[in-house]
Amino acid sequence: MLKVTKLRKVYGTGDAATEAIADLSFEVDKGEFVCIVGPSGAGKTTLLKTVSGLMAPTAGEIELAGEKVAGPPERMALVFQDYSRSLYPWMKVGENVAFPLRRKKMSKSERKEVVDHAVDSVGLAGSIDKYPWQLSGGMQQRVAIARGLAYQPEVLLMDEPFASVDAQTRADLEDLVLDVRHEYGVTVLFVTHDIDESVYMGDRVVILTGRPARVQEVLPIDLPRPRDQVETKELPEFAHLRAHVYRAIKGGQEAGEDDERAGAREAQVSASPS
Amino acid sequence: MSRRWLYVAVEIAVPAAVFALLWVWSAGSDVYYYPPLQDVLNTFKDTWLFERVGSDVGPSMVRLFIGYFIAVGVGVAAGVALGLSPVLRRTLAPIVEFLRAIPAPALLPFALLVLGVGNSSKIFVIAFVCLWPILLNAIDGVSGVDPTLVDTGRVYRIPAKDRLMKVVLPAAAPQIFAGMRTSLSLALILMVISEMVASSNGIGYFVLQSQRSFAIPEMWSGIILLGILGYLFNAIFLLLERRALAWHRGARAGSQ
Numbered sequence: 001m002l003k004v005t006k007l008r009k010v011y012g013t014g015d016a017a018t019e020a021i022a023d024l025s026f027e028v029d030k031g032e033f034v035c036i037v038g039p040s041g042a043g044k045t046t047l048l049k050t051v052s053g054l055m056a057p058t059a060g061e062i063e064l065a066g067e068k069v070a071g072p073p074e075r076m077a078l079v080f081q082d083y084s085r086s087l088y089p090w091m092k093v094g095e096n097v098a099f100p101l102r103r104k105k106m107s108k109s110e111r112k113e114v115v116d117h118a119v120d121s122v123g124l125a126g127s128i129d130k131y132p133w134q135l136s137g138g139m140q141q142r143v144a145i146a147r148g149l150a151y152q153p154e155v156l157l158m159d160e161p162f163a164s165v166d167a168q169t170r171a172d173l174e175d176l177v178l179d180v181r182h183e184y185g186v187t188v189l190f191v192t193h194d195i196d197e198s199v200y201m202g203d204r205v206v207i208l209t210g211r212p213a214r215v216q217e218v219l220p221i222d223l224p225r226p227r228d229q230v231e232t233k234e235l236p237e238f239a240h241l242r243a244h245v246y247r248a249i250k251g252g253q254e255a256g257e258d259d260e261r262a263g264a265r266e267a268q269v270s271a272s273p274s
Numbered sequence: 275m276s277r278r279w280l281y282v283a284v285e286i287a288v289p290a291a292v293f294a295l296l297w298v299w300s301a302g303s304d305v306y307y308y309p310p311l312q313d314v315l316n317t318f319k320d321t322w323l324f325e326r327v328g329s330d331v332g333p334s335m336v337r338l339f340i341g342y343f344i345a346v347g348v349g350v351a352a353g354v355a356l357g358l359s360p361v362l363r364r365t366l367a368p369i370v371e372f373l374r375a376i377p378a379p380a381l382l383p384f385a386l387l388v389l390g391v392g393n394s395s396k397i398f399v400i401a402f403v404c405l406w407p408i409l410l411n412a413i414d415g416v417s418g419v420d421p422t423l424v425d426t427g428r429v430y431r432i433p434a435k436d437r438l439m440k441v442v443l444p445a446a447a448p449q450i451f452a453g454m455r456t457s458l459s460l461a462l463i464l465m466v467i468s469e470m471v472a473s474s475n476g477i478g479y480f481v482l483q484s485q486r487s488f489a490i491p492e493m494w495s496g497i498i499l500l501g502i503l504g505y506l507f508n509a510i511f512l513l514l515e516r517r518a519l520a521w522h523r524g525a526r527a528g529s530q
Contacts, residue, residue, distance in 0.1 A: 049425075052429055054425055054428060054429065072428055072429045072430075072431055074431060076429075077429065077430070078426075078429045080422055080425070080426065082422055085420045085422040085423060086422050086423070086426045088423065088426075088441065088444070089521050089522070089524075089525040090444045090445075090447075090521040090522075099430070099432070099440075100430030100431070100432065102432070102436065103431060103432075103433065131521060131524060131525070133521075133524055133525040134524070147430075151430060
């Protein structure tokens, strides 16, 4: 469904150039839920911006259903981390959800139905005529999720969507996303820095190294579905998988730091007068 | 609630008290330049209700609003263009800074030469002055739009025209409105100045003519009218702004 091949992204040119993504390849199958987890600052947001077509890669390719991505594809939606800056404060909840549908070929009543259904499935039917800023943070992120669902994408990208809500809300939203992805039959690529979250949510977890990002490991998560905040997290397998990801990230981070130190030494050597 | 009423009461009581004080204090005035308030108000009634509305107030308002709305149109359009393009912004910044540094009344002699003593020279000067606050605020507002708002529009394939009209412009609206409010009071000032320099009608012309013919109550009545107009314009503008930007006030209150 979604295929990322030898992706590389460098910001700037010349001496100021910094490499955010070194070499990334992975695939997401239709209907799959893939989590990408990596240390903070690993270039996860850069990855999603490139995959979503908002930013052109320096090298490599992204394919969605066999078509090369050059600019945001129609079959893809993105839920941003920062809901307060992604929802339009001058539009009501329903208007925010309906806004991306303006270009879709559907009648007014169809559109209303799609919007109502999406808002309802995130549990906000009663707030459709409110403004986003009248809602709590968790509810605002629900609106952003409803907007993504109403767009009826085949692939839903999520960029650390629950990073700025409290723990209880976060658990609720995790389960909400797991529920609605079945209902909407959508493939999900979910980026997070939270190890528990990645194991809890995913069918597979792609573990990244520190900056510049590479794929360190792709870990299948064979935990039974439906997942449950209490029962799933109680399983010994969950603890093992979680520990595995944790060690991998710790290891990857140290490897990355070693690279950096080596790089710094080289820079010092070349800068010293000969 | 009771506090609010208290504020409203104070808002009415203070001007009323000042008015009463002036009335009493000026009542027996025999100083030629400060006629009794009562005389001024009688003259005000005879002059502006509604004797000279067609001959002076009308032409003044036409100049003011045509000039102002030209400035709004040009300022917002150019502000959006400059706000969206950092290259254009950097290229034109020195010219913008130079032009807006020119005190507009200095352009009146030139405008009179080229455009004549009719309405166009006055409209030109009013529009020229009003342009800068609107333009600079629009540039700031548009270039400062949160990139996530725009990226969201791009992800959902909102056409460029809609992204401009329904995302960028609303997001920049609070700042554009701030510029428009500043310009509205400038428009009134420049209207008066331009009518004093060269005109055969208008409120500014009337005030100057009254002074020259020693019609002091008439002069005062014109000044009072200008004050009332400026006050009204600002009040009406605030009302419209409050309505158009209700979401902005709500969002700001919500984030605090």
